[in-house]
Amino acid sequence: MGRPMPGPGEVLWTDEDRAWALALAEVERGCCPDCGQPWAEAANPDNEFSYQAELLRCHACATGARESHRYQRAGGDERGIHVSITKRG
Known part of the structure; x- marks a missing residue:
């Protein structure tokens, strides 16, 4: 996925690459590291019984x-x- 490997003299990270990486870090910061649900929803007391789980x-x-x-x-x-x-x- 993404662009091919950079050749000699080409930059490893483009401005667009950095923007995407920073955007992903921001999204991940806003999510529970265990289940991946957004903190704003998952930590809201009103949602205490709003989820279901399946054991796999x-x-x-x-x-x-x-x-x-x-x-x-x-x-x-x-x-x-x-x-x-x-x-x-």
């Missing part, structure tokens, strides 16, 4: 969590561990 399981993340838990139970030191998840076949 990411099977890739669940596999990583199980492997990490297994490693920890076996006495492995998890500090600095990152889980790499790939899909079989």
